[in-house]
Amino acid sequence: MSTTAITLHLTVNGIAHTVEIEPHETLLELLRDRLGLTGPKKCCGEGECGACTVILNGKSVNSCIILAAETEGAQVTTIEGLSHDGQLAIIQEAFLDAGAVQCGFCTPGMIMEAHYLLSIHPSPSDEEIQTAMEGNLCRCTGYKAIREAINIAVKRGYQA
Amino acid sequence: MKSIGNSVPRSGGRERVSGKQRYVGDIKLAQMVHAKPVSINCAHARITGIDTSEAEKVSGVLAIITSENITQPIKRYGPTYADRPLLADNMVQYHGEPVALVVAETSHAAAVAASRVAISYEELKPILTVEEALDPHAELVQSPQLRKNHPLRNTNILDHWDFGWGDITQAQPDITITNTYRFNQLAHFAIEPYTYIADASADVITVYSPTQNPFRLQKSIADTFELPLSHVVIHAPDPGGAFGGKQHPKFEHICAYASQVVQRPVRIELTLEESFQAARRSAATITMTSGFTHDGILVSQDIETWYLAGAYADIAPRVASKGSYLAAGPYVVPHVRTSANVVLSHTVPSTAYRGFGNPQVAWAYESQMDAAAKALGLDAVEIRMKNLPKRGQEFIANDKPADGIWSQTLQKAADEIGWNKPLLPDHGRGIALGIKMGATSGASYAIVRLHMDGSATVFSGTSDMGQGARTIFTQVVSEELGVPFENIDMVMGDTEKVPYDLQTSASRSTVFMGTAIQRACDDIRAQLKKLASEAYKIEEQQISVESGTVHLSDGICKTYTELLKDRFGKLGGEVIGVGQMRSELVAGHPLGGQPAFYEFVCCAAEVAVDRNTGEIAVDKLYIISDVGKALNSQHVTMQDEGAAVMAVGHTLMEHYIYDEHGRIRNLGALDYRIPTIKDIPRDLRSYHIENHDGPGPYGAKGMSEGGTLSVSPAIASAVEQATGVRIRDLPLTPEKVWKALQEIEQ
Numbered sequence: 001m002s003t004t005a006i007t008l009h010l011t012v013n014g015i016a017h018t019v020e021i022e023p024h025e026t027l028l029e030l031l032r033d034r035l036g037l038t039g040p041k042k043c044c045g046e047g048e049c050g051a052c053t054v055i056l057n058g059k060s061v062n063s064c065i066i067l068a069a070e071t072e073g074a075q076v077t078t079i080e081g082l083s084h085d086g087q088l089a090i091i092q093e094a095f096l097d098a099g100a101v102q103c104g105f106c107t108p109g110m111i112m113e114a115h116y117l118l119s120i121h122p123s124p125s126d127e128e129i130q131t132a133m134e135g136n137l138c139r140c141t142g143y144k145a146i147r148e149a150i151n152i153a154v155k156r157g158y159q160a
Numbered sequence: 161m162k163s164i165g166n167s168v169p170r171s172g173g174r175e176r177v178s179g180k181q182r183y184v185g186d187i188k189l190a191q192m193v194h195a196k197p198v199s200i201n202c203a204h205a206r207i208t209g210i211d212t213s214e215a216e217k218v219s220g221v222l223a224i225i226t227s228e229n230i231t232q233p234i235k236r237y238g239p240t241y242a243d244r245p246l247l248a249d250n251m252v253q254y255h256g257e258p259v260a261l262v263v264a265e266t267s268h269a270a271a272v273a274a275s276r277v278a279i280s281y282e283e284l285k286p287i288l289t290v291e292e293a294l295d296p297h298a299e300l301v302q303s304p305q306l307r308k309n310h311p312l313r314n315t316n317i318l319d320h321w322d323f324g325w326g327d328i329t330q331a332q333p334d335i336t337i338t339n340t341y342r343f344n345q346l347a348h349f350a351i352e353p354y355t356y357i358a359d360a361s362a363d364v365i366t367v368y369s370p371t372q373n374p375f376r377l378q379k380s381i382a383d384t385f386e387l388p389l390s391h392v393v394i395h396a397p398d399p400g401g402a403f404g405g406k407q408h409p410k411f412e413h414i415c416a417y418a419s420q421v422v423q424r425p426v427r428i429e430l431t432l433e434e435s436f437q438a439a440r441r442s443a444a445t446i447t448m449t450s451g452f453t454h455d456g457i458l459v460s461q462d463i464e465t466w467y468l469a470g471a472y473a474d475i476a477p478r479v480a481s482k483g484s485y486l487a488a489g490p491y492v493v494p495h496v497r498t499s500a501n502v503v504l505s506h507t508v509p510s511t512a513y514r515g516f517g518n519p520q521v522a523w524a525y526e527s528q529m530d531a532a533a534k535a536l537g538l539d540a541v542e543i544r545m546k547n548l549p550k551r552g553q554e555f556i557a558n559d560k561p562a563d564g565i566w567s568q569t570l571q572k573a574a575d576e577i578g579w580n581k582p583l584l585p586d587h588g589r590g591i592a593l594g595i596k597m598g599a600t601s602g603a604s605y606a607i608v609r610l611h612m613d614g615s616a617t618v619f620s621g622t623s624d625m626g627q628g629a630r631t632i633f634t635q636v637v638s639e640e641l642g643v644p645f646e647n648i649d650m651v652m653g654d655t656e657k658v659p660y661d662l663q664t665s666a667s668r669s670t671v672f673m674g675t676a677i678q679r680a681c682d683d684i685r686a687q688l689k690k691l692a693s694e695a696y697k698i699e700e701q702q703i704s705v706e707s708g709t710v711h712l713s714d715g716i717c718k719t720y721t722e723l724l725k726d727r728f729g730k731l732g733g734e735v736i737g738v739g740q741m742r743s744e745l746v747a748g749h750p751l752g753g754q755p756a757f758y759e760f761v762c763c764a765a766e767v768a769v770d771r772n773t774g775e776i777a778v779d780k781l782y783i784i785s786d787v788g789k790a791l792n793s794q795h796v797t798m799q800d801e802g803a804a805v806m807a808v809g810h811t812l813m814e815h816y817i818y819d820e821h822g823r824i825r826n827l828g829a830l831d832y833r834i835p836t837i838k839d840i841p842r843d844l845r846s847y848h849i850e851n852h853d854g855p856g857p858y859g860a861k862g863m864s865e866g867g868t869l870s871v872s873p874a875i876a877s878a879v880e881q882a883t884g885v886r887i888r889d890l891p892l893t894p895e896k897v898w899k900a901l902q903e904i905e906q
Contacts, residue, residue: 024268038186039179041400043351044432048829051351079179092177096169099798103626104176105351105400111177133837137829139349139401140626141798142805143837144844 010074012037013081021068028052028063030071031078039079039108043137050136053109053116054078060116062135079108082115090158091115091149098149102140110136114150119160124150162707163638164858167794168645171630172398183400184370185355189425192357193222195418196270197258197411197434198277203288203822204506205252205281210260215276220269222422224277226260230417235384236306239376239408240473242383243306244509246414252281253301253471254508255823256437258411263418263426286506286822287316290445290466293503301471301504318469318502319477323485323750325557326495331460333451337531341448341524342889343872344815345468346441348513349834352400353435356411357427360419364391367416370399372406372623373663378655380409381416396653402625403806404512407665408474410438433827440816442479442502442510443468444520446487450528451495456536456543460495461488461525467502467517470509476502479510482597483517485556485751489525490566490595490760491547492555506822512665514803515868518596519810526592526873527888530880540591540877541574548593551853560754563861564786569593569762569849573784576847577764583881586771587779590877591764594869597755598862599668603742605659606676608637610684610735612728614708614720615647618677621661622669623653627864628795629669633677635791636857640681642708659738667862670791671756672741674857679739687735688723695727757854760786761866763804765841765874769882774898776812776879781841781871788854788861796863800846803867809835811872815891 005020012035019034031037031054040063041051047062054063055077082089091114094100101107110133117124117132124132129150138146175181212224227234227247234249236242248259260277264270287293287301293316304313312320357368365385371377374396382392399406411428419426430438444467451460465484469476484500533543548570549555549562573579573591583589607619618637624630630650638645651657661673685705692710693700702713710718718726724733746753766780783800790796813833817825826832846867852859872890880886885900 022268032186037179038182041183041351042185042429043353044829046828046830049351049432079177083178088174088177095177096173099167099170099794101170101173101176102628102798102802103350103352103399103401104172104181105183107176108179130837135836137349137351137834137836139351139403139806139834140802142801142803142844143835143840144801145798146837 006069008068008072010071010076012076013078023069025068026064027066027068027071030068031063037078037080041105041108050113051106051109053112053136055112055116060113079112082111090156091118091153094153094156095149098145098152100141100145100149106136106138110138110146114153115160117150118153118158123154161639161858163635163645164791165793167792168631168635170628171634171650172624182397183352184357184368184397185352185429187357187368189357189359192425192427193263193265193422194267194270195261195263195415195426195428196274198260198262198274198279199256199258200252200279200281201823202283203255204284204286206284207248207250207252207259207279207281209280211278214278215262215273218264218269218273218276220265221262221273222265223263223418224260225418225421237380237384237409237413238473239475240477241307243302244472246417254506256434256508258414261414261418263422267429283821288505288507288818288822290468290503293505301506316504318473318504319480321481321484321500321750323498323500324496328460328462328495328497331451331495333459334454335535336449336451337528337535338447338449339528339531339888341446341527343444343520343523344810344890345443346513346810346814347436347832348403348405348439350399350401350403350405353432354410354430354438355428356415357425358412358416358419359425360416361423361425364393365416366393366395367412368395369412370402370406371396372399372402372625372665374623374653374655375621375660376663377409377412381412384413385416394655396623398653399623399625403514404665405439406625407512407663432829436824436827436832437508439511440508441513442476442517446521446524448524448528450532452532452536454536456532456538456546458491458493458547461493463487463498465498465500465521467520468505469502470505470507472509474509474511476510479512479517482751483521486518486595486597487521487525489522490555490593492549492553514806515596515865518594519807519868519872522592522594522869523872523890526870527876530877541570541579544570544593563758564760564849564853565851566760566786569760569784569786572847572849573762573764573782576782576845577766577780586882587766587768588878588881589764589766590874590881591762592870592873592877594761594763594866596759596865596869598757598759599666599672599743600751600753600755601743601745602662602668602672603740604661604672604676605740606673606680607659608677608680608684608737610641610720610737612721612724612732612734614643616641616643617649617651619651619658620673620677621652621658622673623664625664627799628792631795632670632674632791636674636677637681640678641684667759667864670860671854671856671862674860675741676739678857679741680737683739684735684737687737691727692718692723695723757861759861759863759866761869763870763874765871765878767875767878767882769879769897771883771901774894774896774901776875776892776897778808778841778875780843781808782845782847783867784847784849785863785866786849786861787863788856789850789852789859790848791858791860796848797846799864800867801844803865804844804871805835805840807868807871808839808841810891811875812891813893
């Protein structure tokens with residue numbers, strides 16, 4: 001580690017970590033490169049596509065434009081933290097059942113954004129879904145199935 | 161049928177929703193280092209010097225490979241001919257062409273050092289359009305030496321073809337309609353940017369690439385590095401979206417070269433902006449003179465296509481020829497003359513893109529049908545019905561006849577959208593057909609291993625880039641062998657493991673690989689009969705294998721496991737089935753062979769236009785596809801919806817914007833807009849027509865590109881009905897629509 005290294009404490013998916021990071025590192029780089037959580041993806045690198053979406057202290061963020069150094073003491077949830085004991089969460093099952101997953105590269109971010117939406121709004125209208133999900137790009141599905149997946153998760157009583 | 165036709169869940173879906181799916185970018189190799197390409201801020205220049213001294217001072221830098229210190233002459237590669245250099249060869253030919261590559265211990269160090277490589281250059285005037293390329297005084301984009309035997313080597317025309325039939329000079333139409341149509345340059349914008357890892361530190365070169373075509377990449381690397389195929393291994397994890405952008409090599413070669421230099425695995429992860437500069441869709445300018453009788457019967461099509469390729473050929477000639485060949489559309493036309501052309505320019509190399517060269521021509525021929533309908537006072541559905549071939553009727557001279565009841569597709573679209581229902585003010589409806597040739601040749605091999613416990617492992621060279629090939633093939637094996645879906649493992653995308661497949665393109669895989677897998681299952685069934693005959697001393701003819709059960713002559717049934725245990729005993733064993741499908745090249749055919757099938761679709765659209773802003777809201781968008789047989793109905797719908805929304809993007813918003821330096825001004829997600837969830841049609845639907853008349857398993861045809869073909873003309877037609885304005889230059893941005901509205905109002 002270089003002389004500029006920062007010691008950081010944060011909790012990711014319920015596990016406490018102490019890591020040495022560089023000041024320029026993003027939260028996405030910390031998660032992927034240091035903690036090996038490769039669920040969050042890098043696409044645009046400028047907070048426009050949502051592939052890197054994670055939950056930071058209860059809110060969804062684009063982890064590619066958050067500096068890791070800003071996350072001291074934070075609680076982070078990534079796609080890897082949604083399923084427990086190998087059991088997919090309702091929202092994950094709903095994405096599969098609705099046909100909302102093709103290549104899957106946007107899917108982790110998409111699901112985390114949907115999870116966040118349902119955590120603050122357990123029964124959104126289609127319009128509210130579209131407003132909430134606007135920042136997550138998908139090139140495969142045409143989005144309709146993604147909207148349906150969220151509706152399915154609501155119907156099945158997903159508790160985000 | 162038990163498995164086929166059902167909407168079984170996506171194979172590999174569980175991994176994708178839980179973050180466990182491993183893409184190339186998720187792979188870490190021991191000792192791996194990172195590379196960053198360096199380019200200059202204009203499209204065309206002569207490099208006069210490269211100063212790496214400041215960059216070398218950055219801690220962690222291992223090597224800086226430049227066009228000056230790379231092995232000379234600089235090696236070139238490419239799917240059409242070897243023209244793309246590992247690094248810019250003295251001249252920069254397009255905005256973003258890599259001039260140097262910095263290799264460092266970390267990606268951060270590589271990026272910092274890359275920003276300190278000082279390249280001096282003399283900027284030259286770039287050729288950015290077809291018109292500029294054809295100017296008799298224009299500089300040649302490529303040296304004639306790169307295509308020594310090509311008759312057009314001393315021009316900027318990359319290739320030219322004359323297609324057609326009948327005799328256009330003898331045609332006697334009652335009316336002719338001439339228009340010119342422009343189709344835009346587009347980014348593939350797969351959410352997974354281009355990412356590569358190469359390890360050339362041993363005798364075998366190993367490349368990790370999100371390629372759609374691992375075997376073509378293997379061959380290209382082997383050619384460049386002069387190695388036997390056995391010494392090049394391509395690991396191709398499922399791509400994170402491809403759409404044609406990952407068909408042909410980009411940075412794999414320089415990545416392998418860099419690995420040779422530093423003797424460690426090298427990783428290159430392009431930014432989204434750099435991905436836009438690595439590949440794009442071919443633009444096209446198409447002029448069409450269409451002749452009709454008073455009754456709306458097509459008499460003639462006189463067509464000139466000009467596809468705008470980039471600085472290197474990539475697969476652009478094939479895109480242009482395959483598109484132009486079908487430029488008269490899916491109609492019976494007695495006289496067709498097509499002058500097809502593709503030109504070089506100082507822009508990003510254009511490559512395959514969902515729909516290949518066909519959305520370009522569909523934009524023209526379907527807009528022409530509307531123009532004719534308007535001129536003749538005919539209905540847009542009626543004029544199309546009149547000119548469609550019947551199933552089995554030839555519509556391209558000496559080529560595969562219509563392979564579907566295409567009128568059903570058109571009628572379904574009209575019925576579903578309520579073609580004749582009254583419209584609200586400023587609303588309009590449009591309908592358009594699209595056609596694309598499936599693969600014209602190809603070779604796919606498959607291996608299916610039936611294990612002692614009755615489970616199966618399937619080896620296939622197809623890439624699952626989101627289209628769901630894993631699922632479809634698993635269904636085929638489950639159907640053929642009666643092995644439960646969940647007991648089948650599908651191994652794909654690894655040249656060390658799977659047998660040869662030409663490529664994943666042209667919506668070929670269901671037909672080609674699906675058939676190869678079916679034949680491998682036939683092979684297994686034949687072997688099972690032989691094994692049962694040996695085990696139970698019964699004549700083979702008396703044994704049958706159905707749905708996971710071996711039926712012996714006397715009404716006794718055995719499971720696979722029982723038979724294999726009885727036959728193989730304690731030593732164990734397995735049954736290995738091999739299957740292949742080949743469609744050979746045909747000498748003399750303009751495209752190298754007739755298509756295995758046609759993708760035929762109809763798009764119906766309903767829009768509302770805001771006259772104050774020029775904004776188009778797509779209220780309804782219906783895609784109807786003739787798929788022969790939907791092996792998985794949900795997957796077919798997923799492909800059609802996704803393709804349709806992709807086409808909404810190129811219809812309404814997407815295009816590369818260049819400045820006079822040839823720089824792309826809208827690189828990246830902020831400035832190049834693709835549809836978001838808010839941009840999708842309010843009512844988006846897909847229907848499929850199934851007559852079991854395809855050449856693939858269970859009567860399937862290939863599908864998945866069709867949805868892109870005719871969205872643009874359908875929407876443009878709807879806009880015309882809503883406003884009276886017909887725009888022939890994509891995309892239909894609010895500015896363009898608003899300006900056109902102002903013009904007609906004045």
